Amino acid sequence: MNASEDGWVPHWAGSQNVYLLAPNEMTARTLHKDLGDPLADITSHDTYLRGFPHAAFRRMREEDPVAWVEEQGGSGFWAITRHADVIEVSRDYKRFTAARGIRIEEMDSEELEARRSMMELDPPDHTRLRRLVQPGFTPRVVLTYEEAFRKLVRLVFDRVLPLGEFDFVTEIARELPIRMLCRLLGVPETDAGDMVAWGDQMISNADPEYTPVIIDKVDTEEYRLLPFRSPAALEVFRYAEDLARERRAHPRDDIITTLLTAEPDGEPLTDLEFKNFFTLMMVAGNETTRHTISHGLIYLHDHPEQLAMLTHDLEALSSGATEEILRASGVTMHFRRTAAVDTEIRGVPIGRGDKVVMWYTSANYDEDVFDEPFIFDIHRDPNPHVTFGTGRHVCLGAALARLEVRVFLEEFLSRAPSFELGPPDRLRSNFISGIKHLPIRIG
Numbered sequence: 001m002n003a004s005e006d007g008w009v010p011h012w013a014g015s016q017n018v019y020l021l022a023p024n025e026m027t028a029r030t031l032h033k034d035l036g037d038p039l040a041d042i043t044s045h046d047t048y049l050r051g052f053p054h055a056a057f058r059r060m061r062e063e064d065p066v067a068w069v070e071e072q073g074g075s076g077f078w079a080i081t082r083h084a085d086v087i088e089v090s091r092d093y094k095r096f097t098a099a100r101g102i103r104i105e106e107m108d109s110e111e112l113e114a115r116r117s118m119m120e121l122d123p124p125d126h127t128r129l130r131r132l133v134q135p136g137f138t139p140r141v142v143l144t145y146e147e148a149f150r151k152l153v154r155l156v157f158d159r160v161l162p163l164g165e166f167d168f169v170t171e172i173a174r175e176l177p178i179r180m181l182c183r184l185l186g187v188p189e190t191d192a193g194d195m196v197a198w199g200d201q202m203i204s205n206a207d208p209e210y211t212p213v214i215i216d217k218v219d220t221e222e223y224r225l226l227p228f229r230s231p232a233a234l235e236v237f238r239y240a241e242d243l244a245r246e247r248r249a250h251p252r253d254d255i256i257t258t259l260l261t262a263e264p265d266g267e268p269l270t271d272l273e274f275k276n277f278f279t280l281m282m283v284a285g286n287e288t289t290r291h292t293i294s295h296g297l298i299y300l301h302d303h304p305e306q307l308a309m310l311t312h313d314l315e316a317l318s319s320g321a322t323e324e325i326l327r328a329s330g331v332t333m334h335f336r337r338t339a340a341v342d343t344e345i346r347g348v349p350i351g352r353g354d355k356v357v358m359w360y361t362s363a364n365y366d367e368d369v370f371d372e373p374f375i376f377d378i379h380r381d382p383n384p385h386v387t388f389g390t391g392r393h394v395c396l397g398a399a400l401a402r403l404e405v406r407v408f409l410e411e412f413l414s415r416a417p418s419f420e421l422g423p424p425d426r427l428r429s430n431f432i433s434g435i436k437h438l439p440i441r442i443g
């Protein structure tokens with residue numbers, strides 16, 4: 001991304017992860033001007049500092065869609081990069097279990113038991129938890145939050161937009177999803193700052209800006225029984241314990257009370273189950289949507305003709321734009337399963353116990369499914385992206401995330417149709433495609 005015509009580059013801009021231009025590959029609507037190194041190490045957190053290595057994944061989709069990838073400090077894994085295969089793996093829990101962990105990192109059985117949330121369960125245990133939490137997140141229920149979210153967005157914009165120049169991530173993108181989540185869970189908004197900081201430390205556990213306990217550089221052995229091997233989880237656990245005590249004493253009509261008092265199949269949630277669920281919500285419901293909003297603003301800025309169309313007819317086009325932003329950004333780049341039996345994918349034999357990693361972001365650019373996947377098109381229809389996964393673990397918060405991105409677009413573009421962006425500063429992570437800082441100038 002370049003400085004504006006008058007040469008404006010904000011003095012507080014982060015590191016210079018500027019898109020490189022490759023004019024022979026570009027049209028006005030090309031999404032990524034730098035597709036990266038076709039031989040990039042997809043396991044390295046550093047690789048993603050330049051953005052998702054699209055050239056490497058395009059090569060794998062074409063040449064080796066079920067590829068064996070060696071990794072440092074782990075057994076290696078099968079990288080699944082095509083859309084159809086991601087769907088096959090996600091939907092067949094009998095062949096591909098979630099119960100042995102869903103991140104590339106391997107865990108022994110003690111770690112797994114301590115850190116297990118609903119994400120690391122297969123039916124019937126998964127079904128029990130999912131049934132309990134699902135009613136609070138259906139599209140119909142989530143729509144009832146729209147006005148509250150719109151008000152929240154307006155309040156934040158009233159404070160921030162008059163500043164003129166600011167960091168879009170810290171002032172806007174980071175603020176919105178967490179405040180909404182606090183409301184939804186009945187957590188005081190005054191605690192939102194702590195939630196953001198803890199969420200950052202846990203999910204961004206490979207980036208030194210957010211944590212001193214960097215997962216691939218520091219010995220994290222003493223934290224191995226905590227979510228994300230992160231000491232921040234201790235604070236979230238303490239917070240969740242206090243919250244549980246308070247809600248048991250003073251029940252309310254909210255999701256937390258339901259979780260603590262309902263007895264699915266005659267069995268209440270254990271304290272550890274509750275703490276792990278609360279931690280999961282803090283991370284899953286906050287970071288992902290935040291980064292999607294930031295990516296969305298960058299795509300629109302880089303595609304002025306799409307931005308102009310959208311701004312001209314926000315009501316009609318905001319849902320389509322939301323889906324295209326979700327597809328293109330693919331913020332949760334992968335999740336893992338483990339082969340529960342000897343099996344095969346596309347004729348490639350997979351051994352029982354092998355790790356199988358589904359690269360959703362690659363599937364979202366699969367040429368077999370998406371016409372011109374490297375073109376950003378807010379009219380794209382159909383748009384069967386797998387940004388929220390699929391199958392039994394399909395994202396619980398998908399309707400909420402969609403609502404948040406759409407309302408953000410509607411409110412932001414009606415108040416700030418013209419803006420300049422400085423270079424984005426990207427998160428060091430092979431798991432979350434994140435933007436840490438994004439300078440913006442309104443007007």
Ligand code: HEM
Pocket residue numbers: 090098102118119120130181280281284285286288289292330331332335336360386387388389390392393394395396397398400401
């Ligand atoms: C753009 C934003 C989001 C993205 C990209 C995203 C992505 C995903 C993906 C890919 C999965 C599937 C994991 C798997 O197959 O193992 C998932 C599951 C989940 N997500 Fe999201 N998510 C987003 C927003 C949210 C929000 C807002 C919430 C909560 C308020 C949330 C809560 C969850 C939970 C609890 C699960 C686990 C569901 C289960 O195991 O049954 N997510 N998410």
